[in-house]
Amino acid sequence: MQKDTDHTQAAETPAGVCPFAKAAMSSRFTDPKGCPVSSDAEAFDPFAASYQADPAEVLRWSRDDEPVFFSPKLGYWVVTRYEDVKAVFRDNRVFSPANALEKITPFSSEADAILKQHNYGMARTLVNEDEPAHLERRRALMFSFSPEELLHHEPMVRRLTREYVDRFVNKGSADLVNEMLWEIPLTVALHFLGVPEEDMGKLREYSIAHTVNTWGRPTPDQQLKVADSVGKFWNYAGKVLEKMREDPSGNGWMEYAIRRQKELPEVITDSYLHSMMMAGIVAAHETTAHATANALRLLLEDKMTWDRICQDASLIPQAVEECLRHSGSIVAWRRVALEDTEVGGVSIPKGGKLLIVNSSANHDERYFEDPDSIDIFRDNASEHLSFGYGSHQCLGKNLARMEMCIFLEELTKRLPHMQLVPDQDFKYLPNIAFRGPENLFVEWDVSLNPEKTNPEILATHEAIKIGSPSKDDIYRSVLVDQVRHEADNVIGISFKNQDGSEFPRWSPGAHIDVMVGEYTRKYSLCGYNTDRKTLDIAVLREEDGRGGSKYIHDSLKKGDALKIKGPKSNFRLDEKAERYILIAGGIGITPVLTMADRLAELGKDYCLHYAGAARASMAFLNRIEQDHAGRFELYPKAEARRADLQSLVATADANTRIYVCGPDRMIEELEQLCEPLPDNILHFEHFTAKHETFDTSNDKAFELVLANSRMVVTVEPGQTALGALKAAGVDVESDCEEGLCGNCEVEVLEGEIDHRDNVLARSEKAENKRMVTCCSRAKSRSIKIAL
Structure with a gap:
């Protein structure tokens, strides 16, 4: 993976429908809307010794299956997932802190x-x-x-x-x-x-x-x-x-x-x-x-x-x-x-x-x-x-x-x-x-x-730096353990920690940032995630790229010391579906292959569809044949084989998930084909940036109206919305700052966006409800955002 972009559309629950009714029918309680309360929610007790000892572990069931539930013992709705908790904190227009100091146990x-x-x-x-x-x-x-x-x-x-x-x-x-x-x-x-x-x-x-x-x-x-x-x-x-x-x-x-x-x-x-x-x-x-x-x-x-x-x-x-x-x-x-x-x-x-x-x-x-x-x-x-x-x-x-x-x-x-x-x-x-x-x-x-x-x-003592540590200062020191030929113009690289320690566990679809020479590039992990001593990536040499892949191909050798960041993931596998269609184009096989490995381990129904120029240029063919026999189809262009994406999508139903990583044209075609389907079916990651050129000569200043903070921030020509927000002291997460990862995305309440990112799906851009602040701008004179 040369550059990664994530699109993971969450399943939505129709308004007025209880999302957990099936699991909750045995409960004696209902929530204020009359929806049954699950047995797990009924049993939740924040004063129990087990919860006091390890609240995150006690609520694992909730994060997995019922991330927002009603607790009859407390009379509170309990929110347990990261994005939901953050959304509540962010929106003090809808969610008031007025009860933050209210006695949880009323006095006599x-x-x-x-x-x-x-x-x-x-x-x-x-x-x-x-x-x-x-x-x-x-x-x-x-x-x-x-x-x-x-x-x-x-x-x-x-x-x-x-x-x-x-x-x-x-x-x-x-x-x-x-x-x-x-x-x-x-x-x-x-x-x-x-x-x-x-x-x-x-x-x-x-x-x-x-x-x-x-x-x-x-x-x-x-x-x-x-x-x-x-x-x-x-x-x-x-x-x-x-x-x-x-x-x-x-x-x-x-x-x-x-x-x-x-x-x-x-x-x-x-x-x-x-x-x-x-x-x-x-x-x-x-x-x-x-x-x-x-x-x-x-x-x-x-x-x-x-x-x-x-x-x-x-x-x-x-x-x-x-x-x-x-x-x-x-x-x-x-x-x-x-x-x-x-x-x-x-x-x-x-x-x-x-x-x-x-x-x-x-x-x-x-x-x-x-x-x-x-x-x-x-x-x-x-x-x-x-x-x-x-x-x-x-x-x-x-x-x-x-x-x-x-x-x-x-x-x-x-x-x-x-x-x-x-x-x-x-x-x-x-x-x-x-x-x-x-x-x-x-x-x-x-x-x-x-x-x-x-x-x-x-x-002596260390100098104190006020605030959280800078992301630029956080990295792993690794050694190149192996450089090997994977396919024409593709090399595989294995890294080990310099101190010999294990890497953290990582999930299918995860990537690392490789910092080598003057370059920092993102690559999907493509080894076996059961191997805690080694991290593996594959790098395609791009003659017309920005130079990072050529530098790695020409310079990296066994024993070299360098820095990496991660593992981390913006491209996550939903393991709860019944059936999976995995689609990879060229070097896009890297994250998709690890997903296939995981689905095989889980015993899920899946098929891997892999397209490339020719077999000689398609990495990991031996591994695919060994680990996924009977579960894959190959489409080498040199053999006049082409994946029929329309036919693949036609087999998808509400219990199917489609994961794809590959060229933009492949992803755009799948987006069009999947438009009639529920939003949570298609998930994709680009393996290269679009390198789309935007005319910035006519960029005009615009205002960001922060609905929750009651602030107005001006974004000048040549300045990003993200930069303007940070300059105003507003906390906004960010990572790549190239419109690739989506970490700096904000919710848009009013106004029209000039979308310049490689993150949001076409349908999401048309909805005009989200903005990637590191690159996108406003078409209107001002936009209102939920910050």
Whole structure:
């Protein structure tokens, strides 16, 4: 595969039809629309020990079969797949955060009376406030979270971390949660807010009650104690805020907010400051404490990864990002529908409450390759949803990243030989939002502490870069293990990791980015995905191409060291269909062959149709004959054989999937033939870019109206929509930036698009509902998009 483009059309559920009725008929419950609730949905309990221990695994059934379901126990619609969770986060016009801080377990009248006695009056905050008030306040208060301002806190975080590790480094054992991870983020949070030193102790004492109050399931007796602590927390936070008003000249966020209040009294009100004071402590404390505890457990359980970051501290930011994806501290968040709508093809009524499960989305194999493994070279790890997405994305995300990097650097430097205490029982405080172990017991041989023989290691540290690691810095170092002839003008190349380790598992249709010389090119993996030690690609020499394939053919040899990115996939195989038609043209055989391998393994009904110029130029013929005997047809042009695509498509029904990779003319013909069929039948990937030339001389400026963010962004001539959005500070994912992968696609609500991508199908372009922002432009003066 020279260049890849994905088109995977999702199955749609007709409006008003229950998509899971067949599986749900045995249920005793129905959802608010009267649709039967499946037995799995009926049994779902977010407070169960199994869910607290591994929420993503417990919800695997949902991601696979019922990605949006109604939970009778909660009274919530539960959303579990990546794209659906992201869509809900993105659209705060339809999905309000108003219930984000609503008690999941209503208090008793006695507990409510206690809160009333304390004059508890928690108001809206950045977490649960609707537009336009939210964005106006967010913009007014963002300064303290800028990279420059966050760097001012680095010395304090390093000093605290050093002091806490000093206390136990020579003991040989520790509970990292109670002796370090719980205390430091809280102290950092209080310093960040600007809380006076003398008030930190009391606020520490009260802060945990807020979590139990909002997201937990306290018993009636516990509710009374929690209510009293929450009330005291509220009142004490108010007193501290008043003390800060007397002299708001410090660098704390609350002090900055007090100063801003004088400029914007209607935007930053007294009640708002009081509520943010209390919510800010919890938000900056527990999320970071739990996330670091989760990360350390993961890394210590994966010795190879732990050893890697001990040996190379520059990998720590990548490890932090991958741990945030794999086991972030925020399990799920909440929204409420402001109108009748749909999520994942399921109708959600106005007023419907949604539990959007970030932790499940981060393990969705439709988006992340081998999502249950730890892979610090995963170059899309930062696309996790642990911090949310869109205009309500966590403001403090980069403060948390900085703390986690410093914690890991100190521990890997001073205690690289640290291990988890065997057979410990990890326990979690039952709540639907935050997750982290209550204890993390570790041990080590003090005599092996590196600083005993090399005290100089304490004098240096890695430079902190605020934000997520750049994709440009994330790659695998590999060696060329073999270069072999596959067909005329086609070579096969095998890669192995330089350190001899295994590659992550990859799915049929996946690809890697090969970085060699001055070129970066995408190639489909075409080996056997059961071989974890080797990655195989095939490269067609293109004399009229852009030079990458010729350089590889002429220069690459066994033993060469180079970099790759991936594996990752934009071309996924739906394994639930009954019958498959696989079509490959030329080098397009590479992803299609791995799909055939998988279908053979599953015992599915499939046939592989492979067209090429001549047998001598068609790669993998021996393998196809060996592994897919009786399941393939060859169409060498030199033998006057041509695939009858019309006849192939005519055999397709609703239970058939057609997968094709090949020349544009082949894909365009199939698109035309499949137009009368349901959208989910045809899936394709281009193996070359179209290299279509667009006349850019008449490009005019246009406006992007961001419906959810209430922003207007101007795209100048010569500038891409993606570039304009990023320049405006709007988070938009991107990868190839050539209109090939579709990662930067946005939903279009109004306006006409000048489509210049190689991603969307003809029917999708005609619908005018999606835009690939890295290359496409507006035909109209402005377009409205769902961001």
